[in-house]
Amino acid sequence: MLTPEQAVVGAIFLCLGGAVLTAAVASSRRLAGWAAFLVTALSGALVLAAVARVFAGGASEEPAQFLQMPALGFALRLHVDGLSAVFLVLSVLVAVPAALYGIRYMDHYSGYGVGRYYPYFLVFLAAMYGLLTTTDMMWFFFIFWQMMTMPGYALIRYEHRIRQNVRAANKYLLMMQIACVATMVGAELLALTGAAATGAGGLKYDFESVRSNLPAMLQTRPTASAIAFGLFLIGFGIKMGMWPFGQFWLPDAHPAAPSPVSAMLSGVMIKTGAYGLMRYFLWLPSPAVRAEFPMASWGALVVALGTITLFTGTMQALRQEQSKRLLAFHSIGQIGYIMLGAGACMVLLAKGGSIGATLAAVGLCGALFHVLNHGLFKALLFLNAGSLLWATGTQDLNRMGGLVRLMPLTAATACIASFSIAGVPLFNGFASKWHIYVACITGSSAVKYLAVCGLIAILTSALTLASFMKFFGASFLSRSSKLVKERFASRGRLEVGGLMQVPQVFLAAACVLLGIWPALGVVLIGTALRQSHQGWGEALAAGTTASGGAWWGVTLDNGAAVFAPAGVALVLVGGLLVALWVSRAGGASRRIAEPWLCGYAREGEHNRYRAHGYYGEIKRLFRWVGGGWRGSMVEESAVASRGNGRKSG
Amino acid sequence: MSWFWAIIGCICNAALVLVLAPLFEGILRKVTARVQSRKGPPLLQPYYDLFKLLGKEDIESGEAPWAQRFAAWLSMGVVLAAVCFVPMGFNAPLGGAGDALVLIYLLMLGGLCTLMAGLAAGSTYSLLGMSREMMLMITLEPLFAVAMIVGAVHANSLRLDAVLGGAVYEGRFGVSGLLMLVVSAASFQALVQRVPFDIPEAETEIMEGPLSEYSGPKLALFKWARMAKLVVYAALFVALFVPWGSGLPFPLGWVLFWCKVLVLVLLVTLVAATHARYRVDQAVRYFGGMLVIAVFALILATYGY
Numbered sequence: 001m002l003t004p005e006q007a008v009v010g011a012i013f014l015c016l017g018g019a020v021l022t023a024a025v026a027s028s029r030r031l032a033g034w035a036a037f038l039v040t041a042l043s044g045a046l047v048l049a050a051v052a053r054v055f056a057g058g059a060s061e062e063p064a065q066f067l068q069m070p071a072l073g074f075a076l077r078l079h080v081d082g083l084s085a086v087f088l089v090l091s092v093l094v095a096v097p098a099a100l101y102g103i104r105y106m107d108h109y110s111g112y113g114v115g116r117y118y119p120y121f122l123v124f125l126a127a128m129y130g131l132l133t134t135t136d137m138m139w140f141f142f143i144f145w146q147m148m149t150m151p152g153y154a155l156i157r158y159e160h161r162i163r164q165n166v167r168a169a170n171k172y173l174l175m176m177q178i179a180c181v182a183t184m185v186g187a188e189l190l191a192l193t194g195a196a197a198t199g200a201g202g203l204k205y206d207f208e209s210v211r212s213n214l215p216a217m218l219q220t221r222p223t224a225s226a227i228a229f230g231l232f233l234i235g236f237g238i239k240m241g242m243w244p245f246g247q248f249w250l251p252d253a254h255p256a257a258p259s260p261v262s263a264m265l266s267g268v269m270i271k272t273g274a275y276g277l278m279r280y281f282l283w284l285p286s287p288a289v290r291a292e293f294p295m296a297s298w299g300a301l302v303v304a305l306g307t308i309t310l311f312t313g314t315m316q317a318l319r320q321e322q323s324k325r326l327l328a329f330h331s332i333g334q335i336g337y338i339m340l341g342a343g344a345c346m347v348l349l350a351k352g353g354s355i356g357a358t359l360a361a362v363g364l365c366g367a368l369f370h371v372l373n374h375g376l377f378k379a380l381l382f383l384n385a386g387s388l389l390w391a392t393g394t395q396d397l398n399r400m401g402g403l404v405r406l407m408p409l410t411a412a413t414a415c416i417a418s419f420s421i422a423g424v425p426l427f428n429g430f431a432s433k434w435h436i437y438v439a440c441i442t443g444s445s446a447v448k449y450l451a452v453c454g455l456i457a458i459l460t461s462a463l464t465l466a467s468f469m470k471f472f473g474a475s476f477l478s479r480s481s482k483l484v485k486e487r488f489a490s491r492g493r494l495e496v497g498g499l500m501q502v503p504q505v506f507l508a509a510a511c512v513l514l515g516i517w518p519a520l521g522v523v524l525i526g527t528a529l530r531q532s533h534q535g536w537g538e539a540l541a542a543g544t545t546a547s548g549g550a551w552w553g554v555t556l557d558n559g560a561a562v563f564a565p566a567g568v569a570l571v572l573v574g575g576l577l578v579a580l581w582v583s584r585a586g587g588a589s590r591r592i593a594e595p596w597l598c599g600y601a602r603e604g605e606h607n608r609y610r611a612h613g614y615y616g617e618i619k620r621l622f623r624w625v626g627g628g629w630r631g632s633m634v635e636e637s638a639v640a641s642r643g644n645g646r647k648s649g
Numbered sequence: 650m651s652w653f654w655a656i657i658g659c660i661c662n663a664a665l666v667l668v669l670a671p672l673f674e675g676i677l678r679k680v681t682a683r684v685q686s687r688k689g690p691p692l693l694q695p696y697y698d699l700f701k702l703l704g705k706e707d708i709e710s711g712e713a714p715w716a717q718r719f720a721a722w723l724s725m726g727v728v729l730a731a732v733c734f735v736p737m738g739f740n741a742p743l744g745g746a747g748d749a750l751v752l753i754y755l756l757m758l759g760g761l762c763t764l765m766a767g768l769a770a771g772s773t774y775s776l777l778g779m780s781r782e783m784m785l786m787i788t789l790e791p792l793f794a795v796a797m798i799v800g801a802v803h804a805n806s807l808r809l810d811a812v813l814g815g816a817v818y819e820g821r822f823g824v825s826g827l828l829m830l831v832v833s834a835a836s837f838q839a840l841v842q843r844v845p846f847d848i849p850e851a852e853t854e855i856m857e858g859p860l861s862e863y864s865g866p867k868l869a870l871f872k873w874a875r876m877a878k879l880v881v882y883a884a885l886f887v888a889l890f891v892p893w894g895s896g897l898p899f900p901l902g903w904v905l906f907w908c909k910v911l912v913l914v915l916l917v918t919l920v921a922a923t924h925a926r927y928r929v930d931q932a933v934r935y936f937g938g939m940l941v942i943a944v945f946a947l948i949l950a951t952y953g954y
Contacts, residue, residue: 583718
């Protein structure tokens, strides 16, 4: 029986071996695709086995050591604890559908070989497994980080003949290297002084030794440690797309990559930043250093940055008219929610008390749950955008419309994903946002400013809804555009094939399942927290009493907040049945007719309501938030559509 | 037994709202006509309208008829679901299955149906109306949320029976509650989609906006849901801000509650009958200003005022 750590190392090497294999068979697109999918699925199975052992209580107490270089002072040590397990589950849940989706999707890049796709995809995945489990804060962190950054760079500039993709990839590379340096300098600051304080050599960059040195370090050199933590925040902030860093690279990088990779970038890769943030700010310090470590200030900073991130990201997303660019901005926005949850957890922990600990656990639970949910629905949305691109050949929402008739299954999954991200009750996004709101609003009795942050989050969720009504409406509903009609006439069938449908349906089903049964996710995260004993993990695990209430729902343990989706679903279905009965009761007949445009106008391409026209007033009012694109990003037709002047709504 | 009473309560609330909503609409139309020196339709006219619409031909002009039908059913379904979380003379029947956040989002789902309806119909006018509706929702939903959150902050609980029992006025002076009362009253017309904030429908301008392509039973459902919304929001407003007297024994407290709702509907009518419609940019700016006041009230509430 493999230990969790051995299973993860096995998965890493499997992926690396798979990379060599797919590089060897890259001349056959189909073969390489299936090989990559099989390797991803096998490695995913290994990782899931490891995670299952951890959840069953079999987490190892100590990191497992695989490769030691005493002369250089570092070793490959992996540790799969509960926190890693949650993120590992997410990477598998996203990577496997993305790999399956890629098999057929990559066909439409006829001018580019897949030898520069599948190997990088697998190395990228291996790096993610490694980064989420390594305990070495310096060299193996560096190795895994580069293993993630370099293939990511190659994947983003996959269509390298388009200049803006190369530029996006360069920007990504630059930002990731800055983040890498920032994080490593931070680790060095903590490790150097730590080693000096205890005189211990050997594995001075190991997470464990840094953690045991931290109390001494905080006492002797508070400034250096504050700088170190600041650098961690910047490094991981760049990675996860935190304001103001995210806006530099993320909205350019995600649309440039092929869609399955965008799903991986947004679903999993930027989450490694959230993982780092939680790991370094909640698992590195412990209750023992409560007096020395300014948890409240760091938490306040994370809350503030998270609130700004979620608002600016979403507001800028509202102005986008390119499908994947819109989704990329929303990644920034949703990362803001995760930061808000994690930050609320930090400030409430610092405040202490029994209610503080409980609500802190609720906040962290919401953040982790949102990590999971955002991974699922955002990966799905990027696959949907990929299907749109595959069917219409464009990312421009202005040129799409009326696709629901031609792509019903993609439309249904996109609808589920849009509702999920917008926080409609009974979909998974609501369940995790609910936790974050509860932590913020009821936590405001202890920390005043949380209520306002929670309110901004609620406002932002209305903005998210607006943006996704536009995304979904402009592409699938409204009227067929000229482009769609032409494509349909020339291709006969626009809906994607079965191999591309299965991943979308799987992810959509996961969104719905977690939406009507949030207790599943909450119990999973509670179990995970009980399996991560370092730092604040133990205290947070003790606080996670908000779990499985009646009707599959979640209840805060003092009963101050309750959400039972089954009850809500029941009355909703009841209401729907009444409505259905009422609408049938009159025995009205149905007829299809032309739309009525006052009798003097006819529908045509020139008076079709395009994505550009939505929400003019709000966009004008919040122009100062930014997010307008520069000319180079616009496809030729969007220029034409913008020339039509503004259309206020 | 609590299950039993919850189910009975849900059915009572839903039936009451469905039956009373057209009556309130009838009163509203009659009073509007009188204010404007007209005779006005009979009191029961909305019932006749609905019954007639239910039997009329259902013309579908969108490219996604299924989405159109679903939007119509859902708009009524959501209102009936939301009704179960609103106290109407008694505690909210389903207070054990959802808290204030669930209610806020359920009501948002109600707005979402109109958006879906407009998008699915897809004509230029419906999309124009849908876009306006969404802009108003963006600014209005947080306003309504603040009113609930102020109550939640005072009660330190998000449970409906805690929030919707006059909790907004608790605290040292109750200033935040009074501020929210003013803000909510000033934006109530928009919450129930009446003049001067019926910008998304704007019959004289964009012909019912999102609903312009609907007819027959679907239009009946949308109209009925809109009438019911007036009752639901009025009941919520009363529960949040005018809780006095709700502790009276059964028939008295219940009758008093519905009298308060009726008075509120009359107020809405008077405002609607005497004002002209705002433009959407004016409305968005107006509610933006309201939102600033609301945030200020929320900050006061967190400090216990």
